[in-house]
Amino acid sequence: MLVYTIKRLLALIPTLLAASILVFLFIHLIPGDPAAILLGDTATPEEVAALTREMGLDEPIWKQYLLWLGNVLQGDLGTSVFFREPVLKVIGSGAETSILLATMTMVWIVLFGIPIGIVSATKHGTWVDQVTSGGAMLFASIPTFWLGLYLILIFAVGLGWFPSSGFPSVSDDGGWTNLRYLILPSLTLAAPNAALIIRLVRASMLDVAREDHVRTARAKGLHPAKVAIKHIFRNALIAVAAAFGFTFAALVSEAVVTETVFSLPGIGRLVVQSILRRDYPVIQGVILVIVVLYMVINLLVDLAYARLDPRVSLK
Amino acid sequence: MALLEVSNLEIAVATGGQLLPVVRGVSFEVKANETFGIVGESGCGKSLTSLAIMGLLEGSQVRITGGSIHFDGRELTALSAEDRRAIMGAQMAMIFQEPMTSLNPVYRIGDQIVETLRQHRDMSRRQARDRAVELLDLVRIPEPGRRIDSFPHQMSGGQRQRVMIAMAMACDPKLLIADEPTTALDVTVQKEVLDLMADLQSRMGTAIVLISHDLGVIAETCDKVAVMYRGKIAESAATGELFSNMCHPYTRGLLNSIPVVDRDVEWLEAIPGRVPTIDEVLSGCAFHPRCAMAEARCESEDPDKRDVATGHTIRCHFAEVGSA
Amino acid sequence: MTFIASFLSMFRGRKLAIVGLIWLCIVAFAAIAAPLLAPFDPLEIDPVARLSEPGMPYLFGTDHFGRDSFSRAIYGARMAVIIGLGSVVVALITGGLIGMLSAYFTRLGHVLMRGVDVLMAFPALLLALVLMTLLERSVTNTIIVIGVVYATTTARILFGMTLKLKGEVFVDAAICSGAGHGSVLFRHILPNLISPLLVQASFIFAFAQLQAAALDFLGLGLPPEVASWGNMLSEERIYVTRAPWLLIFPGALIILSVFSMNLVGDAMRDSIDPRFKDDIAGV
Numbered sequence: 001m002l003v004y005t006i007k008r009l010l011a012l013i014p015t016l017l018a019a020s021i022l023v024f025l026f027i028h029l030i031p032g033d034p035a036a037i038l039l040g041d042t043a044t045p046e047e048v049a050a051l052t053r054e055m056g057l058d059e060p061i062w063k064q065y066l067l068w069l070g071n072v073l074q075g076d077l078g079t080s081v082f083f084r085e086p087v088l089k090v091i092g093s094g095a096e097t098s099i100l101l102a103t104m105t106m107v108w109i110v111l112f113g114i115p116i117g118i119v120s121a122t123k124h125g126t127w128v129d130q131v132t133s134g135g136a137m138l139f140a141s142i143p144t145f146w147l148g149l150y151l152i153l154i155f156a157v158g159l160g161w162f163p164s165s166g167f168p169s170v171s172d173d174g175g176w177t178n179l180r181y182l183i184l185p186s187l188t189l190a191a192p193n194a195a196l197i198i199r200l201v202r203a204s205m206l207d208v209a210r211e212d213h214v215r216t217a218r219a220k221g222l223h224p225a226k227v228a229i230k231h232i233f234r235n236a237l238i239a240v241a242a243a244f245g246f247t248f249a250a251l252v253s254e255a256v257v258t259e260t261v262f263s264l265p266g267i268g269r270l271v272v273q274s275i276l277r278r279d280y281p282v283i284q285g286v287i288l289v290i291v292v293l294y295m296v297i298n299l300l301v302d303l304a305y306a307r308l309d310p311r312v313s314l315k
Numbered sequence: 316m317a318l319l320e321v322s323n324l325e326i327a328v329a330t331g332g333q334l335l336p337v338v339r340g341v342s343f344e345v346k347a348n349e350t351f352g353i354v355g356e357s358g359c360g361k362s363l364t365s366l367a368i369m370g371l372l373e374g375s376q377v378r379i380t381g382g383s384i385h386f387d388g389r390e391l392t393a394l395s396a397e398d399r400r401a402i403m404g405a406q407m408a409m410i411f412q413e414p415m416t417s418l419n420p421v422y423r424i425g426d427q428i429v430e431t432l433r434q435h436r437d438m439s440r441r442q443a444r445d446r447a448v449e450l451l452d453l454v455r456i457p458e459p460g461r462r463i464d465s466f467p468h469q470m471s472g473g474q475r476q477r478v479m480i481a482m483a484m485a486c487d488p489k490l491l492i493a494d495e496p497t498t499a500l501d502v503t504v505q506k507e508v509l510d511l512m513a514d515l516q517s518r519m520g521t522a523i524v525l526i527s528h529d530l531g532v533i534a535e536t537c538d539k540v541a542v543m544y545r546g547k548i549a550e551s552a553a554t555g556e557l558f559s560n561m562c563h564p565y566t567r568g569l570l571n572s573i574p575v576v577d578r579d580v581e582w583l584e585a586i587p588g589r590v591p592t593i594d595e596v597l598s599g600c601a602f603h604p605r606c607a608m609a610e611a612r613c614e615s616e617d618p619d620k621r622d623v624a625t626g627h628t629i630r631c632h633f634a635e636v637g638s639a
Numbered sequence: 640m641t642f643i644a645s646f647l648s649m650f651r652g653r654k655l656a657i658v659g660l661i662w663l664c665i666v667a668f669a670a671i672a673a674p675l676l677a678p679f680d681p682l683e684i685d686p687v688a689r690l691s692e693p694g695m696p697y698l699f700g701t702d703h704f705g706r707d708s709f710s711r712a713i714y715g716a717r718m719a720v721i722i723g724l725g726s727v728v729v730a731l732i733t734g735g736l737i738g739m740l741s742a743y744f745t746r747l748g749h750v751l752m753r754g755v756d757v758l759m760a761f762p763a764l765l766l767a768l769v770l771m772t773l774l775e776r777s778v779t780n781t782i783i784v785i786g787v788v789y790a791t792t793t794a795r796i797l798f799g800m801t802l803k804l805k806g807e808v809f810v811d812a813a814i815c816s817g818a819g820h821g822s823v824l825f826r827h828i829l830p831n832l833i834s835p836l837l838v839q840a841s842f843i844f845a846f847a848q849l850q851a852a853a854l855d856f857l858g859l860g861l862p863p864e865v866a867s868w869g870n871m872l873s874e875e876r877i878y879v880t881r882a883p884w885l886l887i888f889p890g891a892l893i894i895l896s897v898f899s900m901n902l903v904g905d906a907m908r909d910s911i912d913p914r915f916k917d918d919i920a921g922v
Contacts, residue, residue, distance in 0.1 A: 014753075015753075015756055015757055015760060018753070018754075018757040019757050019760050019761070022757065026769065026773075029773050030772075030773060134655065137898065137901050137902065137905070138894070138898055140901065141845070141849075141894050141897035141898035141901055142890075142894050142897075143849055143852045143853065143856075143869075143872070143890070143893055143894075144849075144853065145852075145853065145856045145872070145876075146852075146872060146886070146890040146893070146894075149876060149879060149886060150886075150890075153879060153880070153883070157880065211416060212411060212413050212416040212417045213416060213417055213418055213419040213420070215371060215411065215417070216411065216417045216418065216419070216479070216482075217419065218371055218403075219369060219371060219403055219404060219408065219409045220403065220404035220430060220431045220434055220482075221400040221401060221402070221403035221404035221405060221434055221435065222400070222404075222430070222434060223400065231419055234421060235419065235420070235421055238421075248762075249762040249763065250762070250763075252762040252764075252765060253762045253763050253764030253765060253853075254764070254853075256764055256765065256768065256853075256857070257764070257853050257856060257857065260856075260857060271765070271768065272768075272857050272859075275768060275771075275772050275859065276858065283769070283772065287761070287765065287769060290761075290762065290765060291760050291761060294760055294761075294762065295760060308421070309420075309421065310420065310421060310466045310468070311420055311466070311468050
C-alpha cells in the first residue's frame with residue numbers, strides 16, 4: 001500500500017510540472033509587461049523595475065520559470081495586488097468557508113444521492129424509479145445560481161428560516177451555529193451533484209444486478225434487501241467511487257458560482273473577485289492550489305478504488 | 316414418496332404484453348440419493364425448469380403459470396417469498412454454469428460460505444468459519460485454512476466450482492440442482508468435479524438434479540434422464556433403459572452428435588436445422604420440421620405422452636418404429 | 640429518410656424524451672424565425688415601461704431598462720442554439736481529432752493525451768474562467784472557451800473508442816488492401832463513431848448551456864448587451880423580489896432546454912453500440 005502510494009505520488013510529478021508551466025505562462029499570456037501586471041495599475045516605474053529584476057524578467061523564460069517554481073515550492077506564491085498581502089495568506093483566509101461548505105455538501109450528496117439511487121435501482125421500471133431518475137435528471141439541468149437565488153427567495157427572504165448570505169467564521173460569536181449560514185449554499189451545491197450520483201448509483205446497480213454472482217446470492221436464500229445492499233450496491237460502489245474525483249471537480253466549478261450567489265467569503269468567490277479586480281497573482285495562486293488539490297483527490301480516489309476492488313492489485 | 320415431484324409445470328415469458336409458453340407440461344420426480352438428469356439443446360427450457368424449482372424466477376419477466384412443485388412434503392408454488400427463502404440455500408441449493416462469475420468478486424470465498432451458513436444456521440462467526448474450512452477440505456481444496464481467505468480471482472475455474480459446491484453443500488441440502496456445472500471447465504477438471512459431486516452424494520444422500528446439454532455427462536452420472544425439446548419432455552427413462560432402447564428420434568439425434576472415439580465415423584450425424592425460437596408457433600409435434608421420420612400426421616397432431624416400457628415415456632407417434 | 644426513421648425509432652416508448660424532442664424543435668424554430676416571432680426589438684429601451692408585469696403587450700413583462708422580456712427570450716433561444724452548436728463543433732473537431740489521431744498514431748498519442756491529462760487537471764468552469772480572463776467578452780470567445788473545455792473529455796472518449804475499433808478485423812482489412820492512414824481513419828473508423836459522437840454532442844450541447852449561463856452570471860461570458868437567457872438572469876437578479884417573473888421565464892427556458900437535451904441524449908445513448916455505451920458520460 002505504502003509503496004503503491006509513493007509510486008503514484010511520483011507519477012503525479014510530470015503532470016504537476018506540466019500544469020505548473022501552464023499556470024506560470026498564464027501571467028505571460030496576458031498582454032503587457034508581467035511585472036506591471038503583477039503590481040497592478042498603481043505601481044511606480046521604480047517598483048516595476050525592482051520586481052523585473054527580482055523575478056528575473058530580463059532572463060530567458062525557462063530561468064524565470066525555475067525561479068518562480070523555486071519560490072512556489074517554498075510557499076511563496078507572490079503578493080496580492082489588491083490586499084497587499086502574500087497570496088497564500090489571502091487564499092488561507094477563504095479556506096475555512098470553502099472547506100466547511102465542501103464538507104457539508106459532500107454530506108448531502110452521500111445522504112441523498114446514495115439512498116435515492118439504491119431505491120431507484122431496486123424499484124427499476126416502476127413509477128418510483130421514473131420519478132427519482134427523472135427528478136435527478138431535472139435537478140442536473142438546473143443552473144446552480146438560479147437554484148441558489150430561489151432557495152434564498154423562498155427559505156431566507158420568504159420563510160426566514162436561514163440567513164440569506166455571508167458566513168461569519170465559526171470562531172466568531174455563535175460558533176458552530178454559524179453553520180446555518182452554509183445550509184442553503186451547501187444544498188444548492190449538492191443538488192446537481194447528488195443528482196449525478198443518483199443516476200450513477202442506479203446505472204451501476206442495474207449493471208451489477210445482471211451479473212451471475214447476484215443469482216448465487218439470491219440462491220442462498222438471502223433477503224432481497226440484503227442482496228441489494230451487500231451484493232449489488234457494494235459492487236456498484238466501485239464505479240461510484242471512481243466518479244467521486246469528477247464530483248470534486250464539479251464542486252469546485254459550482255462553488256465559484258454558489259459562493260458568489262450567497263456572498264460567502266470563500267476561495268470560489270475570491271477567484272471571481274480577483275478576476276474582476278485583475279488581481280492576477282491571486283488568480284494564479286488559487287488555480288495552482290486547486291490543481292494540486294484535485295490531483296491529490298484523484299490519487300485518494302484511486303487508493304479507495306483499490307481498496308474497494310480486490311481485483312485491482314496494488315503493485 | 317419422492318423428495319421432489321414436479322407435475323405439469325408450465326412456465327411463460329412475458330413479452331410485449333403477451334405470455335409465451337416456454338415450458339409445457341413438464342413432470343418428473345426425484346428420490347433421495349438419486350441423480351436425475353435433464354438434457355437438451357440450449358433454449359429447450361431445462362435451465363428455466365431448474366430455476367423454477369429453486370425459486371429464482373421471481374422478479375423477472377419469466378413466471379410459473381401452472382402445475383406444481385412438491386418438495387419434501389411442501390408445495391413450493393404456494394409458499395410465501397419468506398418461507399421460500401428459508402428453503403433456498405438450506406434444504407435446496409444450486410450451482411451454476413459459470414464458476415468464473417458466480418462468486419462475488421469483492422468478498423473472500425470464506426466470507427461467502429460463512430454467509431450461507433449464518434443465514435440458515437444459528438452459528439457464531441468462529442463456528443461458521445471453522446465449518447467453512449471443513450467444507451473446503453471436503454471439496455478437496457488444498458490448504459483450506461489458508462485458501463479460505465482467497466478472493467475468487469485468485470483461484471482457477473475448477474477451484475471456484477469446488478467453492479460453489481462447498482457453499483451449496485454448507486447446510487446439508489436434501490436437493491442439489493446443478494445447472495451445467497462442468498460445461499465451462501476443462502475436460503480433466505470436469506471429471507474431477509463430477510466425481511466430487513458423486514462422492515458427496517454417496518456420503519450425504521443428497522438428491523441431485525443435473526442439467527446438461529451433454530449426453531455423455533448424463534450417461535456417466537445419472538440414474539434417470541429426461542430429454543427436453545422445446546419446453547416439453549420428449550423422452551424420459553432410467554439411464555440404462557434410455558441408452559439401450561432409445562425411442563425418440565430427437566434423443567437418437569442427440570446421441571449421434573457425440574463423437575465416439577472407438578468407432579470409425581466418417582462424419583458426425585448432427586440434427587439438421589435449429590431449435591425454433593420461442594415465438595414461432597408450430598402446429599403438431601414441435602420436432603417435426605427437423606425430424607427425419609416426420610409424416611403428415613406429425614405436422615397436425617401433437618403427440619401425447621405414453622409409455623413404451625416400465626418407467627419409459629415418450630412423446631412421439633412412431634415410438635415402435637424407433638424401438639425396432 | 641431511413642436515417643430519420645432510425646432516429647425516431649430510438650424514442651419508441653419514451654414519452655418524456657419525445658416531449659423533450661418537441662421542445663427542442665420549438666427552440667430551434669424560435670432561433671431561426673426570431674425576427675419574425677419577436678413582437679419588439681430585444682434591445683429597444685422603453686423607460687416608461689420599466690419592470691412591467693407579464694401581460695399585454697409584454698407577454699413576459701419588461702426588465703429594468705424597459706426591454707421586452709418575451710422578445711429577449713426569443714433572441715435568447717437563438718443565442719442558446721448558437722452557443723450550443725458552436726461549442727459542439729469546436730469540442731468535437733478539436734477533441735475528436737486529438738483523440739482519434741492519438742489512438743491511431745501511438746507515439747503521437749503519448750504526447751497528445753498527456754497534454755489532455757494536464758488540461759483535465761483543471762476543473763471545467765475554472766478553466767473556462769481563466770481562459771475568459773485572457774480573452775475579451777464576446778460570443779465567439781465564449782464558444783471557443785466552452786468548446787476547449789469539453790474538447791478534453793471528447794478527446795478522452797474518442798481515444799478510447801478509436802482504440803477499440805483499431806483492433807477490429809475490418810481495420811486490418813482496410814490497411815491490407817492498401818488504404819492510407821487518412822482513409823482508414825476517416826472512411827473506415829469514423830463512420831462507426833458517428834452515432835456515439837451524436838450522443839456526446841447532445842450532452843455537450845446541454846452542458847454548454849449551463850456553463851454559458853454560469854459565465855454570464857459571473858460577468859465573464861457574453862457581452863452584457865447580448866440577449867441571452869443567462870444574461871437575462873444575471874442582469875435582473877437584483878430585481879428578483881420586485882419582479883420575480885424576470886427570473887422565472889429565462890430560468891425555466893434554460894432548465895427545459897437542458898433537461899430536454901439530456902432526455903434526448905439519454906434515449907440516443909441506449910440505442911448505440913453497446914461497446915461504446917460506457918465511454919460516454921452523460922447525466
